Amino acid sequence: MLTSLAVAPIGAEAQQTAVVRGTVRDAATGQALEDARVGAQGSAHTVATDAAGRYTLTGIAAGQVVVRVQRFGYRAAADTLTLAPGDSVAADFALRPSALHMEPVVVTAGKRSQLLDQVVTSVALVQDSELARRAVNTVDEAVDKAPGVQFLNGQVNIRGSTGYVQGLGARVLLLVDGVPANQGDRGGINWDMLPVDQVERVEIVKGAGSALYGSAALGGVVNLITRDIPTGLHARVRTTGGYYANPPDTIWRFRDYIGAQEGLDVTGSYGGDAVRASLTAGGRHSDGYREQDRSDYWEVVGKGEWLPSATSHLHLIGSWASNQYQAPLLWCEHGQCDDRGQSYQPFMIDRSQAGAHTRSDKGLFAATLEHTVSPRESWLARGSWLRTDFTDFRSPTTDFGVANRYGAEMRGLVRPTAGRVVTVGAEGALSDVTSNIFHDHGQDEFAAYAESEQRLGSARMTAGARVDYIAVDGGGLSAVVSPRVGLVLPGAGGTLFWRVSAGRGFRAPSLAEQFVETALGPFTVAPNPSLGPETAWSLEVGNAAQFGTMVRTDAALFWTEASDLIEPTIQLTVDPATGATTQQIQFQNLQRARLAGLDVALYAFPFTPHLSTSLAYTLLYTREFAHDTVPAQPLAFRPRHLLTLAADYAWGGFNLGADFRYTSRFERVELYPPTDPQVAPKVLDLRAGYQRDALSVRLLVANALNYLYNLAPQTLAPVRTVTMTLTWTY
């Protein structure tokens, strides 16, 4: 963040420091702006303004410095100050609202701060203002409506990357403040690891990100960036309450009361000159919207920062979350419950699964030390520990898995010459699992990476590569090389940017995919220890353009050729002795597959600056090429069309808005009968909000038309849910 917020050094270096204090306000209304980011050259950190718009920058090297302020939805502002040693200088800023903001800063695409229009791949941003406006209650809800992103029963897809594999083997890497956080055993993502109130913004990098992030980043990277700790003593209380609509048809009624949900998060923080800390605790309860769908969730999140000098910054984050939930599993089909003469009961469950429930605990601890050696050199060292622990209480067996993932990373950032930035680093991760269905295994990953960006006139060219070594159970290392090249080319007038990138991504099979041995309905699931990494070459051509002050577009053509794609396959095995036929699921490396398409996003302010609208459309073509006796066919669980429309009207402290999401039917499902009812989801969300000073009230009516649909087979998606959220900030 530092490198983008601070401009080139102006004054001579000073050994003594000064303090800059001030406020940030809306130039039009005079309203204090919370969460504006303030940074100064020479300081290793930025600070966020508090609810009163106040900030304090400490440890600023004396001399002439530039203090710069950024906030989403406003034009950035900067001021040049001359600071004497020991000075305490006031610098207030008034930001002008900017309907179109062409220069948000992202930190994920290149493992460093970059302006969005200088990034070679597509990046979608979900800012805290959008999170607040949409009044979402979970992190996956926050990510779900981003362009090109779709969730299938908790499994994230970026441009159709993953499909639906019951949570196993995500082809998307989750980062929490840059720390990898995919499960050590299943490779999936626990979206409830952090409360949504702790998330300041989400960066979604689309396409292969393995050149910097290695395995799991085959389809993209989602980085959850947590809130900065403001200076001073602060508190924040967020409480939610709501209810679920009952089934629209009486023959589907399954309870005689209205299902409710409620939650509370409380945060306290203190930010001093050298030490800052925050602690959040909270919980949620939900009755669920269908039978056997209750859940209870508790979480604690702590953050700490230590600034021993003006050039060093230590971040600590620790989170623990426990979720105890009933497992609704598959809906009831005729004969499996009191079906009332219906061929299926989407709100009820198969009685044979009655009582199934799960306890899922997850903890993440990470420490990151950043040090700025000089304006040209900085480094970062990081260590992390992720632990996931689940127990599925089901009949006839209880399954469990405990996994640890220990990670470490060293990264250096060098600017050897003007216009050139080099990022180098090394990363290692040790994963282990103890489980009755995955058994006891371990996986070691070691990697080194480097990427260089060179400015060539107005263009920027990027080239880099990463080599990963992976060993399972202490066996031989297998190496995977992931190169990437990219080019950003501004058009005339600075309102048009072309970007081109090509690279190779990969994903090592998760321990679960290699060693799972269990039963899934009528199928047995067999291990495949010889499963190898899947790889993919990806090409993307993108364009971002601004048309006047009213319209901004971002479009990208993408093309991915995947080899050895890991997909579940069904095999019929015949016992030669008895002739009995059994159906077996096994993860296998498919020969080749293709995912290609078009990703378009349009943002417009059609009538008045108070009204903002957006349209995001993804056209996806997938193909699994013919192999063995399997003919060419679409990849399973990928929709051809994904459309999201949004509109928001803001006036003073009031806000009204709506989202509409259309997803076309899957061309192919697997493991489940294609005769299962399936419709194309068309979901409308409505929202309203009011904010005055420290208090905000948000109303969200998700799935307002109570459109009943399913994405994952025999799994009803959420019905109309009305939620009220109150947030008070001190």
Next chain:
Amino acid sequence: MRRRAFAALLALVLNVACNGGLEPIPVCAKGFVGICGTVTFQGTEPDSTQAVYIVAYHTFPHSRDSLFTFQPSLLLLQKLPLDSSAAFYAVSLPAGRYEWVVAVWVKQGFTLENADSTLRETGYYRDPADASQPGVVNVSAQTEGIDFVIDFGRMHRPCSYYTPPCP
């Protein structure tokens, strides 16, 4: 122009969003061949209950040999849900004439060998004109309204219907 385009887009969204979605599909919908109805439960379900099934006989079983000549086949039997005072049911049957549509209570530990002691008739569809007699059902397509009472307090062993009856 922009307002019209916006209004048209909004109308399109509302139109698209307001139709479709998952809807109930009765088992007894067109195309289904079999019987459907509601059974009403009376009495206390025995603790030793393994399951209750609805089966149909083309001809009334008067001997041990004809006990397992019912439809549908053993593999396609579906348990009745017993956790409410009444239950809808739908049993797929081949087209034809059925003299006895009966609910069979199955005791825990049932095997084909001990069927005489672990099965009970616990209710059957009755002739609307003479409730003392079983009702005949002609199945050609979906046959609805085959409603009857399952009384756990009045269960009968299979041999009650044999000739000669139970010793």
